[in-house]
Amino acid sequence: MRCFMVFLSVVAVVRAAAGAATSCAQSEAYFSRHNISAGDDQEPGQICGGQCCGRGREANLRAALRRTAEESIAISTVRTAELMLSTRRTLQEHLLGLSHRSQNKTAVLFTQLYRGHATRTHTPLATLYDDIRTLLRSSSEHDVITDIVNTRHPKDLVTSARKFFRDLFPVAYQNALRLDSKQFTPEYEACLKDAYDAVQPFGEVPQQLGVSLSQSLEAARVLLDMLAVGAGALTSANHVLAGINEECSNKLLQAAGCARCAGFDARPCRNYCLNIARGCIGSLLVELDGPWSSYVEGVEQLTRIDADVALRELDTKVSKAIMYALENRNILENKVRQECGPPSTVDSGLTPAPPTPGSVRRDDFRAPPPDTELLQFAATLASTKRLFSTVADRLCDETDFVDDVNEHCWNGQAIGEYSKPLVPSSTLSNQKYNPEITLNPPQDPRLLNIADRLQQARQLLISHAGTGGAQAEAFMQGDEAGEEGSGSGRSYPEDDGSYDAEGSGEEGSGSDDDVSRTMAGENRGGSATYSSTERTQAATNTRPFLSVIFATLILAAFGQCVT
The missing domain is CATH 1.10.287 (Helix Hairpins)
Incomplete structure (x- = not known):
C-alpha cells in the first residue's frame, strides 16, 4: 500500500x-x-495568480497591456489629426504661392500699361498682397490650437482693396490723360487721393473686388484655422485616454494577460473584449461623438475654396477697374476738375517707352486648384464622423485581444464560452448594463472643453459656408441633429447601436429590459455562474x-x- x-x-x-x-x-x-523578462519573484500576482506570473511579471504585463490599449486607440485619432494638419499645410502653401504669382502677374500688367511710371505702383501693390498673405498666415498651428476661436480678422481686405485703388488713382489718372513725360505735383496727387471717394474713378469694381476677396480669403483662413482646431481636439482626446482607472487596467490584464499567466495560449472572447473596451475606453470619449460629427459636417461645407479663384482672377479685376477709368475718361476728368482743378504737373524726367510684352508665361498659374484633393480629404474625414463611438472597438482587433469567437476562448476565468450580454455601444447609459464594469467611468472636465471648442469651430465653419452652409445648418437642426448629437455640446442622446460593425444588434442584448433580465443574479465582480x-x-x-x-x-x- x-x-x-x-x-x-x-x-x-x-x-x-x-x-x-x-x-x-x-x-x-x-x-x-512585451519585453517582460523571465526573472520574477515567487510571490503570485494579485490579479491573475497563475503559475507563469509572479507579482513582478504581472505588474509589468499590466502596464504593457494598458500601453497597448492606449496606442491602439490613438492610431485612429493620430492618423486623422496628421491628415488634417497635412491638408492645412498643403492648402496654405498653395494659396500663399498663388498670391506671389498673382502679385507678379499684376506687376507685369502695370509695367505694360504704365511703363516708366510702373515703379510708383510697387508699394501699393506690395501692401495689398502683404495684407492677403497676413490673412492666410494669421495663426500658426500651435496658436490656433491653444487659442482656439479668435474671430478677430487680422486684416480687412475691403479696406485694403480701397487703399490700393486710392493709391493707384494718381498713376491711373495720369495714364488716362496720356501725361507720360509729366508727373503730378505732390499737392495735386494728395488732392486726387482725398477726392477718391467722391470721384469713384474705378466705379464699383474696387468695392466688389474687396468684398469678394475678403469673403473668399476669410473663408480659407477659417478653414485653415479650424483644421488645426480639429487636430488639436483629437490630440487632447488622446490625453484623456491616460485617465484609464485602476479597475480598467486590471480588466485589461484579466482579458489579455491572465490566460498567459495560467499557461494557456488563448485570447479573450470577442464579446468579452468588446464589453471591456466599450466600458473602459469608449465611455471615456463617447461624449465627443456628437460634437465631432457636427464639426466634420462643418468642414465638409467649406471644402470648396473660392480663394483659389479669387487670387487667379485678381489681376483681371484690377485690369477691369483700369479699363473702367479709361472708358469713362471724360466723366472722370470733369469730376476731378470739380474737386482738384486742372492738372498741376512737373516734368517727370522720364522718356516715354514703348509698351513691353511682359514676362508672364501662359502657365504662370499652372498650379491646379486643390478642389480634387479637398474633396478626397472631405470624403476621408466624413468616414470618421462616428470616430468616438466606435474607436474603442478597434482594441479588439489588436493581436493580444483579437478572437472572433465566443466559444472555446478566454472568458476571464477559464477557456470556455462567454455567455454574458454584449452592451450595444459605449454610451454612458449602456454602461450600467455592462457585466464587466462595476464603477461608472469618471467624467473628465477636459471633455467639456474639447466639445465646446468643436462646437465653436463648427459654427465658424458654417457661418463662412455661404448659402450652402445655411442649408446645412437647417438640415443639422432637424431630425439628423438629434441623431448626431449636435447642440450645446454638453448633453448627447443615446446611440441606437446601429453603427456597430461587429453586429452587436444581433449579438447584443437588444432592449434594456432584456439586459436586466439576463443580468439578474450575476455577480458584477466577474465571478458569475456561466450557463454552460x-x-x-x-x-x-x-x-x-x-x-x-x-x-x-x-x-x-x-x-x-x-x-
Whole structure:
C-alpha cells in the first residue's frame, strides 16, 4: 500500500511539473513580445495568480497591456489629426504661392500699361498682397490650437482693396490723360487721393473686388484655422485616454494577460473584449461623438475654396477697374476738375517707352486648384464622423485581444464560452448594463472643453459656408441633429447601436429590459455562474525527455519499495 501511494505521488508531481513547464513555455513568446523578462519573484500576482506570473511579471504585463490599449486607440485619432494638419499645410502653401504669382502677374500688367511710371505702383501693390498673405498666415498651428476661436480678422481686405485703388488713382489718372513725360505735383496727387471717394474713378469694381476677396480669403483662413482646431481636439482626446482607472487596467490584464499567466495560449472572447473596451475606453470619449460629427459636417461645407479663384482672377479685376477709368475718361476728368482743378504737373524726367510684352508665361498659374484633393480629404474625414463611438472597438482587433469567437476562448476565468450580454455601444447609459464594469467611468472636465471648442469651430465653419452652409445648418437642426448629437455640446442622446460593425444588434442584448433580465443574479465582480459547462484546457505535447524522467522516477520508487 505504501508503494502504491508513493507511485501516485510521483505521478502527480511529474505531471504537474510537465504541465507547468509546457504551459509556461507556450507563454514565454508572449512575454518576450512585451519585453517582460523571465526573472520574477515567487510571490503570485494579485490579479491573475497563475503559475507563469509572479507579482513582478504581472505588474509589468499590466502596464504593457494598458500601453497597448492606449496606442491602439490613438492610431485612429493620430492618423486623422496628421491628415488634417497635412491638408492645412498643403492648402496654405498653395494659396500663399498663388498670391506671389498673382502679385507678379499684376506687376507685369502695370509695367505694360504704365511703363516708366510702373515703379510708383510697387508699394501699393506690395501692401495689398502683404495684407492677403497676413490673412492666410494669421495663426500658426500651435496658436490656433491653444487659442482656439479668435474671430478677430487680422486684416480687412475691403479696406485694403480701397487703399490700393486710392493709391493707384494718381498713376491711373495720369495714364488716362496720356501725361507720360509729366508727373503730378505732390499737392495735386494728395488732392486726387482725398477726392477718391467722391470721384469713384474705378466705379464699383474696387468695392466688389474687396468684398469678394475678403469673403473668399476669410473663408480659407477659417478653414485653415479650424483644421488645426480639429487636430488639436483629437490630440487632447488622446490625453484623456491616460485617465484609464485602476479597475480598467486590471480588466485589461484579466482579458489579455491572465490566460498567459495560467499557461494557456488563448485570447479573450470577442464579446468579452468588446464589453471591456466599450466600458473602459469608449465611455471615456463617447461624449465627443456628437460634437465631432457636427464639426466634420462643418468642414465638409467649406471644402470648396473660392480663394483659389479669387487670387487667379485678381489681376483681371484690377485690369477691369483700369479699363473702367479709361472708358469713362471724360466723366472722370470733369469730376476731378470739380474737386482738384486742372492738372498741376512737373516734368517727370522720364522718356516715354514703348509698351513691353511682359514676362508672364501662359502657365504662370499652372498650379491646379486643390478642389480634387479637398474633396478626397472631405470624403476621408466624413468616414470618421462616428470616430468616438466606435474607436474603442478597434482594441479588439489588436493581436493580444483579437478572437472572433465566443466559444472555446478566454472568458476571464477559464477557456470556455462567454455567455454574458454584449452592451450595444459605449454610451454612458449602456454602461450600467455592462457585466464587466462595476464603477461608472469618471467624467473628465477636459471633455467639456474639447466639445465646446468643436462646437465653436463648427459654427465658424458654417457661418463662412455661404448659402450652402445655411442649408446645412437647417438640415443639422432637424431630425439628423438629434441623431448626431449636435447642440450645446454638453448633453448627447443615446446611440441606437446601429453603427456597430461587429453586429452587436444581433449579438447584443437588444432592449434594456432584456439586459436586466439576463443580468439578474450575476455577480458584477466577474465571478458569475456561466450557463454552460466550462471547458478547461491543460497544456499538451509533453516533451520526450520528460517521459524519460517520468519513467525513471517510477522505477526508482518501486526499487525503494522492494528493498
